[in-house]
Amino acid sequence: MSDTLIAQARALLSNTHGSTQDAQSTAVFAPGRVNLIGEHTDYNDGFVLPCALAIGTAVAIKPRSDHIIHTVSRHVAASGLLRDKFAIDRPIDRQSKDFWGNYLRGVIVAMQQSGLRFPGADIAIVGDIPQGVGLSSSASLTVAIIRAMLAMGRSSQSSRITAQQIARWAQWSEHHFADCQCGLMDQMAAAAASPGEAMLLDCRSLESRQIRVPPAITILVAHSGVERKLATSEYNLRRQQCTMVAQRLGKTSLRDIDIALLSTRANDMSELDLRRARHVLTEGTRVARAVKAIENEDPFELGRCLRESHDSLRYDFEVSVPQVDALVEHLNHTIDHEANGCGGARMTGGGFGGCVVVIVKSSAASAVEAELRRYLSSRVAKPLVLTTDQTLVATA
Numbered sequence: 001m002s003d004t005l006i007a008q009a010r011a012l013l014s015n016t017h018g019s020t021q022d023a024q025s026t027a028v029f030a031p032g033r034v035n036l037i038g039e040h041t042d043y044n045d046g047f048v049l050p051c052a053l054a055i056g057t058a059v060a061i062k063p064r065s066d067h068i069i070h071t072v073s074r075h076v077a078a079s080g081l082l083r084d085k086f087a088i089d090r091p092i093d094r095q096s097k098d099f100w101g102n103y104l105r106g107v108i109v110a111m112q113q114s115g116l117r118f119p120g121a122d123i124a125i126v127g128d129i130p131q132g133v134g135l136s137s138s139a140s141l142t143v144a145i146i147r148a149m150l151a152m153g154r155s156s157q158s159s160r161i162t163a164q165q166i167a168r169w170a171q172w173s174e175h176h177f178a179d180c181q182c183g184l185m186d187q188m189a190a191a192a193a194s195p196g197e198a199m200l201l202d203c204r205s206l207e208s209r210q211i212r213v214p215p216a217i218t219i220l221v222a223h224s225g226v227e228r229k230l231a232t233s234e235y236n237l238r239r240q241q242c243t244m245v246a247q248r249l250g251k252t253s254l255r256d257i258d259i260a261l262l263s264t265r266a267n268d269m270s271e272l273d274l275r276r277a278r279h280v281l282t283e284g285t286r287v288a289r290a291v292k293a294i295e296n297e298d299p300f301e302l303g304r305c306l307r308e309s310h311d312s313l314r315y316d317f318e319v320s321v322p323q324v325d326a327l328v329e330h331l332n333h334t335i336d337h338e339a340n341g342c343g344g345a346r347m348t349g350g351g352f353g354g355c356v357v358v359i360v361k362s363s364a365a366s367a368v369e370a371e372l373r374r375y376l377s378s379r380v381a382k383p384l385v386l387t388t389d390q391t392l393v394a395t396a
C-alpha cells in the first residue's frame with residue numbers, strides 16, 4: 001500500500017543520505033495499472049479503460065546544495081540496492097541499454113527541455129510492482145520521479161503542471177531513453193486515475209472520465225509466468241503497422257477509420273495489415289460496450305467483451321503467447337462453471353507474456369480465485385495473483 005511504501009522510501013533516504021528530519025525532504029507515490037480493455041488502441045488515438053492498482057512506486061527526495069542527482073532504488077522483493085549518480089547541470093547521457101536509471105535520466109531531460117530547472121537532489125525509490133509482467137512498473141517509476149522533482153521545486157512552476165504534461169514527460173523518457181514507442185495510457189493512468197475506479201481515457205483529446213466499478217463485479221489479475229520486455233518485443237513493429245495502414249487510407253491514425261471504410265479498401269491491403277487494423281477498430285467498439293456493461297452492472301456482457309478482446313489480440317493482432325492463451329481459456333471455463341459465464345478473462349497490457357485480467361461476478365470470485373491459484377501453483381514458480389485489495393476496485 002502507498003503509505004507503507006512511502007514510509008520505506010523515507011527510511012531508505014534517511015539511511016543512505018542522512019536524516020529525514022530535514023524539513024526539506026518530501027515523499028510521493030504513483031500507482032501501477034491494470035488495463036481492463038482497450039489494448040493497443042492508445043497509440044491509435046483510441047479509447048482505453050485502465051484502473052490504478054494499490055501497488056506502485058514511492059520516491060523520497062531532498063535537495064542538495066550542489067548539482068548532483070544521487071539515487072538509490074530498491075524493489076521490495078529484492079535484497080540489493082541499485083544506484084545512479086550524475087550531474088544535472090551537464091548534458092545527461094543515456095547509459096547502456098538495460099540500465100534502470102535511464103528512466104530517471106530521461107524524465108529529468110524531458111523536464112529540462114520544457115524549461116524547468118532543479119538543484120541537485122538525494123533520491124530514494126522503493127517499488128513493489130513486479131517488473132516485466134505488464135502492470136506498468138516503468139510508468140509508475142517515471143511519474144513518481146516527476147512528482148518528486150516537482151514537489152521538491154515547490155514553486156509556482158510545479159503548481160501549474162497538469163497530469164497530461166506529467167504523462168508526456170514520462171512517455172518521452174520511454175521513447176528516447178528506453179526504446180519503447182509506447183502510447184500514453186500507462187503514464188496517464190499513473191498520473192490521473194483515481195483509486196477504486198476505472199478511467200475511460202480518450203487518447204486523442206486526453207479527456208478522461210472515472211467509471212465506478214460496482215461491488216457486484218470483481219477484478220482479479222494474475223501473472224502467466226512469462227516475463228516480457230516491450231522494447232525488445234514486436235510492440236514497436238505493431239505500432240508501425242497501424243500507422244502504415246492509416247496512412248495508406250489517407251488518415252493520420254486508425255481512430256479516423258471505421259470497419260466499413262476498411263472493407264471497401266481491403267483489396268489494396270495485405271491480409272496481415274487488415275487483421276492488425278481490424279483488431280484496433282473492433283477493440284474501440286468493445287471499450288464502449290464494456291463501459292456500458294460496467295454502468296449496467298452486467299458482468300456477463302463485460303465478460304463477453306474481455307473474451308472477444310483476447311481472441312482479437314490473439315488472432316488478429318498476434319501479441320499473445322501460448323501460456324497466456326492457456327491460462328485465459330482455463331479461466332473462461334472456470335467462470336462458465338462457477339459463475340454461469342458471468343465474467344471473462346483476457347491478456348492485459350502490451351502482450352508477449354505478462355498478466356491476464358479477469359472480471360467475474362463477485363459472488364463467484366472466491367471460487368474462481370481458488371481455481372486460479374491452484375492452476376498457477378503447478379505451473380509457475382512464484383504465482384502472483386492480485387485480488388480486490390490490490391486492484392482497488394469492487395468490494396464484494
Ligand code: GLA
Pocket residue numbers: 038039040041042043182183184185186230349350351
Ligand atoms: C503497453 C504500452 C501502452 C499500450 C499497451 C497496449 O502497456 O506502454 O502504451 O500501448 O502496451 O495497450
